[in-house]
Amino acid sequence: MVKKIRTVMLLLLISLSMLFLSGCWNYREIDEIAIVAGVAVDKGINKNYLVTMEIVELRGGTETQLLTKIISLEGNSMFEAIRSIISYIGKKAYWSHAKVVIVSQDIAKEGLVKIIDWFSRDTEARENIYLLVSKHETAKEIFEGKPVTSEVLSFQLEKMLHNQRNLGKAPAEDIRQFINVLSTEGGNPVAPVISIKDINGQKRVEIIGTAVFRSDRLVGFLDELDTQTMLFIQNEVKGGVIYSEEKVAGSYVTLEIFKSKTKLKPIIDENSLAMEIDIEIEAAINEINDIGDVIGEDGRTQLKHHYENLINKRVTELVEKVQTQYNTDIFGFAIKLYRNEPRLWKEIRGSWKEEFRNLKVKTNTKVKIINSAQLAKPFEVEE
Amino acid sequence: MSIINSGDSMFGKDKKKKSGNNNIDSESNKSKQDKELGKSLDDNINLVKSILSDDETLVVRRFQNKFLKAAKCCIIYFDGMVNQLIINESIIKPVLDSNLTQDISANNLLEELQFKVLVNNYLVSSRNVDSIVDAIICGDVVFFLDGYDEALVIRANDWEKRAITEPESERLMRGPREGFTESLETNLVLLRRRIKCPLFKTEFRVIGQRTRTKVCVCYISDIVSLNILNELRRRLDDINIDGIIDSGYIQELIRDEPFSPFCTVGYSERPDVVAAKLLEGRIAIIVDGSPAVLTVPYIIVENAQANEDYYNNYILASFNRFIRTTATISAVTIPAVYMAIVTYHQEMLPTPVLLSLSASRQGVPFPTALSFFIMLLIFDILREAGARMPLSIGQAINIVGALVLGEAAINAKLVSAPVIVITAVSGILTLLNARMLTAIIFTRFFLLFMASILGIYGVIFGFLIIVLHLSSMRSFGVPYLLSITRITDHDGQDSWIRAPWWTMTLRPKIIAARNLVRQTVGKNRRR
Numbered sequence: 001m002v003k004k005i006r007t008v009m010l011l012l013l014i015s016l017s018m019l020f021l022s023g024c025w026n027y028r029e030i031d032e033i034a035i036v037a038g039v040a041v042d043k044g045i046n047k048n049y050l051v052t053m054e055i056v057e058l059r060g061g062t063e064t065q066l067l068t069k070i071i072s073l074e075g076n077s078m079f080e081a082i083r084s085i086i087s088y089i090g091k092k093a094y095w096s097h098a099k100v101v102i103v104s105q106d107i108a109k110e111g112l113v114k115i116i117d118w119f120s121r122d123t124e125a126r127e128n129i130y131l132l133v134s135k136h137e138t139a140k141e142i143f144e145g146k147p148v149t150s151e152v153l154s155f156q157l158e159k160m161l162h163n164q165r166n167l168g169k170a171p172a173e174d175i176r177q178f179i180n181v182l183s184t185e186g187g188n189p190v191a192p193v194i195s196i197k198d199i200n201g202q203k204r205v206e207i208i209g210t211a212v213f214r215s216d217r218l219v220g221f222l223d224e225l226d227t228q229t230m231l232f233i234q235n236e237v238k239g240g241v242i243y244s245e246e247k248v249a250g251s252y253v254t255l256e257i258f259k260s261k262t263k264l265k266p267i268i269d270e271n272s273l274a275m276e277i278d279i280e281i282e283a284a285i286n287e288i289n290d291i292g293d294v295i296g297e298d299g300r301t302q303l304k305h306h307y308e309n310l311i312n313k314r315v316t317e318l319v320e321k322v323q324t325q326y327n328t329d330i331f332g333f334a335i336k337l338y339r340n341e342p343r344l345w346k347e348i349r350g351s352w353k354e355e356f357r358n359l360k361v362k363t364n365t366k367v368k369i370i371n372s373a374q375l376a377k378p379f380e381v382e383e
Numbered sequence: 384m385s386i387i388n389s390g391d392s393m394f395g396k397d398k399k400k401k402s403g404n405n406n407i408d409s410e411s412n413k414s415k416q417d418k419e420l421g422k423s424l425d426d427n428i429n430l431v432k433s434i435l436s437d438d439e440t441l442v443v444r445r446f447q448n449k450f451l452k453a454a455k456c457c458i459i460y461f462d463g464m465v466n467q468l469i470i471n472e473s474i475i476k477p478v479l480d481s482n483l484t485q486d487i488s489a490n491n492l493l494e495e496l497q498f499k500v501l502v503n504n505y506l507v508s509s510r511n512v513d514s515i516v517d518a519i520i521c522g523d524v525v526f527f528l529d530g531y532d533e534a535l536v537i538r539a540n541d542w543e544k545r546a547i548t549e550p551e552s553e554r555l556m557r558g559p560r561e562g563f564t565e566s567l568e569t570n571l572v573l574l575r576r577r578i579k580c581p582l583f584k585t586e587f588r589v590i591g592q593r594t595r596t597k598v599c600v601c602y603i604s605d606i607v608s609l610n611i612l613n614e615l616r617r618r619l620d621d622i623n624i625d626g627i628i629d630s631g632y633i634q635e636l637i638r639d640e641p642f643s644p645f646c647t648v649g650y651s652e653r654p655d656v657v658a659a660k661l662l663e664g665r666i667a668i669i670v671d672g673s674p675a676v677l678t679v680p681y682i683i684v685e686n687a688q689a690n691e692d693y694y695n696n697y698i699l700a701s702f703n704r705f706i707r708t709t710a711t712i713s714a715v716t717i718p719a720v721y722m723a724i725v726t727y728h729q730e731m732l733p734t735p736v737l738l739s740l741s742a743s744r745q746g747v748p749f750p751t752a753l754s755f756f757i758m759l760l761i762f763d764i765l766r767e768a769g770a771r772m773p774l775s776i777g778q779a780i781n782i783v784g785a786l787v788l789g790e791a792a793i794n795a796k797l798v799s800a801p802v803i804v805i806t807a808v809s810g811i812l813t814l815l816n817a818r819m820l821t822a823i824i825f826t827r828f829f830l831l832f833m834a835s836i837l838g839i840y841g842v843i844f845g846f847l848i849i850v851l852h853l854s855s856m857r858s859f860g861v862p863y864l865l866s867i868t869r870i871t872d873h874d875g876q877d878s879w880i881r882a883p884w885w886t887m888t889l890r891p892k893i894i895a896a897r898n899l900v901r902q903t904v905g906k907n908r909r910r
Contacts, residue, residue, distance in 0.1 A: 029726060031746075033729065
């Protein structure tokens with residue numbers, strides 16, 4: 001009998017402790033949550049922040065309708081602003097399916113850690129939310145853009161960023177990566193830039209370019225070409241297009257990148273520090289805009305050398321630009337040094353800003369042209 | 384096969400029990416006559432008549448030998464239970480016609496009749512009034528001769544029997560189509576025709592004081608586990624009930640874990656299934672009047688085994704078995720997991736799924752848990768109604784059911800569409816393994832309840848409870864989860880999969896521990 005009571009008690013205890021040990025759980029009906037799709041953070045007028053949420057609203061029944069509502073709330077902290085949503089719509093915001101955070105330049109210049117903290121600390125919000133910087137004065141005006149492929153703008157933004165690797169015009173960085181880069185030795189993160197463009201009288205969003213940070217503060221922007229070059233250095237290119245404005249062997253040629261691999265190698269002399277950047281690109285001829293033969297042996301060699309030189313030049317120029325204009329190591333040189341030359345890194349760690357400014361780069365690009373897509377020759381047009 | 388012997392043993396048992404605490408049937412015990420038969424024919428007839436009084440189907444036919452006037456006879460039987468032709472041709476006619484004065488040096492006339500006159504294959508003499516009355520009730524003819532305190536019991540019973548048909552409840556594509564009937568003798572024939580072996584044993588007993596139902600325990604004596612057999616005998620002996628109408632009574636009375644929804648005694652209406660189980664060392668219990676033959680011990684894998692598995696290609700059989708097992712597990716867990724994810728763990732859903740689920744819930748007043756309980760109940764109501772209804776009305780139920788479970792409920796915003804989909808899926812999966820219906824229905828409700836109070840943790844916890852319960856179960860001493868927990872050696876050959884016949888050289892462990900080897904593989908076998 002005593003044994004029985006003990007077993008029952010034990011079972012009760014185990015099942016009771018489950019309530020407390022199971023972490024976050026809560027009973028809530030699926031239709032009683034306000035699903036937040038995206039959020040924009042601006043500076044507030046009366047309080048510190050103005051948080052604008054894009055909330056998905058569903059009209060059920062036989063025909064499902066997906067609508068969105070934009071709600072702006074002020075608060076002295078992120079969480080204060082976010083929780084006060086109850087005072088406006090009566091539902092609690094549900095963050096697990098939020099996809100994007102757009103920050104205004106003002107906020108980004110002040111430092112993003114204050115914003116990010118809540119996203120990585122809160123149990124609902126996920127760390128794979130994409131982080132974007134608005135090119136406009138405020139972040140919330142991005143939500144005025146009309147989505148094309150999805151009823152919800154934030155969901156479209158997520159797709160745009162997710163497929164960005166096939167384009168390479170903007171970095172696709174989520175909050176976790178942002179934090180990771182921030183917490184590495186001498187690392188400085190980047191973020192994609194979002195803006196609104198007027199296309200045929202409709203406001204459309206556009207994600208092109210890079211926001212450059214020094215630590216967590218915004219210091220400047222890179223255009224789309226520089227962004228691709230930056231991604232080459234960071235070994236983040238998975239695909240995309242290389243186009244040269246000059247004629248090669250009598251044709252304008254566009255290459256499609258299939259594979260790209262970059263290796264950084266610090267070169268240490270007695271007094272100087274240099275970084276060797278080896279880029280290996282496998283690309284294919286995807287478009288030829290003239291009759292010059294670039295597919296034949298000669299033309300191909302010319303093409304190869306042209307693009308190798310082009311990328312070498314772009315890399316050198318970009319590094320120089322970043323060194324002089326922003327002086328922030330967004331390429332991950334520091335972490336490479338830290339890993340490869342830990343002793344040296346210890347010495348120069350304090351003066352890394354100076355060292356970075358004077359760092360020489362040596363670029364070796366190798367372009368391998370693997371095919372010319374479905375056509376073996378350029379079109380020959382008789383005149 | 385001797386009905387009188389078994390009848391005698393029953394009375395012997397009753398006498399023993401009279402001294403005990405047996406009060407169920409005191410009146411019928413009182414009516415049991417201690418009287419012996421007398422020498423007078425009239426007295427004997429009156430004695431039987433008085434015991435079987437108020438029964439107008441009792442037929443008492445007196446007749447006399449043409450030649451020997453002293454040979455006054457009488458037969459007593461119940462009308463309708465005997466074959467008229469047998470009585471006329473093999474009892475009355477020989478006794479009337481034969482010249483008894485000539486042929487018989489009548490020292491013991493009754494014995495002479497028995498040996499030389501009566502044309503009948505089954506004939507026993509008896510002095511016991513009780514057994515004589517019992518024989519009349521069972522459809523035998525009792526023959527009295529004047530001047531003898533002994534009667535002859537002659538087998539002449541013949542009543543309408545259902546033909547051997549394919550069982551409705553267990554259909555198949557390939558395999559023997561015979562099914563058991565309500566007649567114990569026919570069922571035994573069906574089994575014997577499959578196992579022509581002198582070691583196939585049958586043990587008869589009579590259970591039920593009023594129904595006096597014949598129960599036959601069959602086994603193959605060199606394979607069966609003696610412990611299991613003795614335990615079964617003990618449990619059958621323990622039954623003390625007024626009537627056994629179907630084998631279901633016995634199934635429940637002898638089972639282990641009486642409160643568990645999982646079966647621990649199996650049944651089948653197919654002789655091929657029962658024969659196969661006998662060959663694996665199991666014991667069959669045939670109950671007169673029931674086409675469902677019980678088999679013990681019964682372990683959980685048997686729920687997933689279908690007879691067709693063994694007749695079909697082993698690849699298809701293994702695949703089918705996989706489908707059956709996953710279907711059963713899914714039928715139990717799908718509503719609970721859906722419930723848990725939708726009400727507790729929305730973050731586990733992909734965003735598009737979340738949106739469409741959320742849209743379908745808009746404007747639905749009842750919480751998901753409640754609508755699940757209601758829909759599952761409605762499904763079970765429809766299932767029960769469909770099973771019990773006459774075919775013509777069943778159609779109407781189907782149509783109404785489809786409407787209730789379909790469009791109308793969604794349009795009226797009483798439940799959301801996914802709940803109906805899940806209910807329907809779960810319901811169909813249940814029917815895939817109709818044998819486990821009770822277990823599936825109750826574990827499903829249990830898990831759903833756990834899910835609605837604790838989310839996915841509740842499902843896991845509930846599932847653990849079920850597994851613990853199953854692993855603590857025994858059927859006649861055999862672990863219920865035998866041969867599904869280990870797949871090495873020969874254990875897994877006939878559980879999750881059905882291995883090719885040439886590899887299944889051993890019978891199931893524990894059940895047939897005494898004689899494990901089922902086949903030896905010939906050297907010339909090509910593989």
